Amino acid sequence: MPVTLDKHGAVAVMTLDRPEALNALTPAMRREMEQLVTAVRDDAEVRALVITGAGRAFCAGGDIHSFAGTGALAMRDRLRQQHRVTLGLYQLEKPVVAAVNGAAFGVGFNIALLADIVLAADTASFCQSYSRVGMVPDGGGLYLLARVVGTQRAKEMVLLADVLDAQAAQRLGIVRAVHAPDALMPAAMALATQLAAGPTRAFGLDKVLLARGLSMTLEEFLELEAAAEAVVMQTEDHAAAVAAFRDKTPPQFQGR
Known part of the structure; x- marks a missing residue:
């Protein structure tokens, strides 16, 4: 499955697992994410969630190849699917940690913004890449980004589609801490375990x-x-x- 969920005690780890495509989201992946977030919500044994990506990317955004031939109504339905994922994560009454292991572009960036705490590998990068393909951010990106970095900086990031490295994202308050790639998941699991032991x-x-x-x-x-x-x-x-x-x-x- 291109999205997996593994339980480690009270911590669940959701992995975007399509590394050959840099974990770019397909409609099927969005459906799986919705189902897995609901499962985390309803599982009393799970008290914290970690989101990460397989391979060298966190999530490169939406799969642009799957957009071909999509009509307006079908695209609206696709976005509503993403909206259910967005709301599910935003409204999840359990701590969420994003372990950003590589590129977090487009909706991948916005999934990271839905986490309560973001950790990043020093090889991670972030980009609101939508203007490069003539689109506006989806997944609540404008709403979330402005609340983290402020409206003016959010406009810069969206209009210019600049790529931020992990250190720049940390300076902006997007990322809590930057780790070596092999230390990222241990740090994320330690943090999630600490949160899972809380009230x-x-x-x-x-x-x-x-x-x-x-x-x-x-x-x-x-x-x-x-x-x-x-x-x-x-x-x-x-x-x-x-x-x-x-x-x-x-x-x-x-x-x-």
Whole structure:
């Protein structure tokens, strides 16, 4: 299968596995990604997700060869498929780590932006390459990119289609840390394992608040914050953390 999902304890690893085409996305791959993200969402044993690519690329974008002869309605359906993947990752109430091992171009860049934390190999590169083929970014790219680097810098990156190396992406705040290629997945797994051992329900509500707060007034946000806090204080993890604080021992979160 060109997209695989492997479980390592509480961490799932989704790999774009079409290395001969630099993991360029086909319609079938988008369908598989949607199914696998849903499986991660519904699996209580999985408490963190790592996304990476096989071979020398993370994802080179959409498979341009599969666009040939696609009519307007069929293209709309294809984009709606990508939108379901985008929303599935954006709304996933579990930590997501992107391990960008090589080129992340076009929608590949935008998949990385959907992660909560991005790690990159020092051989990785990033490009909003759409203008090179006369297209606009898909997969929520403009929405996501502007919120990470700011509107003005996002316009530069989209209009000029500049290629950023891993270090430049780190300076812009896209990437948290840069690693040697053979150290990337161990670092991503260590980080995901750390996150999987945390308070999963609280992490999920953190993500909801951050996402919804972008379109709310402060008054509206504070109401949502109060509701989220009231819910999370009823979780087993909160009770365990309070007991651990009282006993001066490290908390042991179970994701409940």
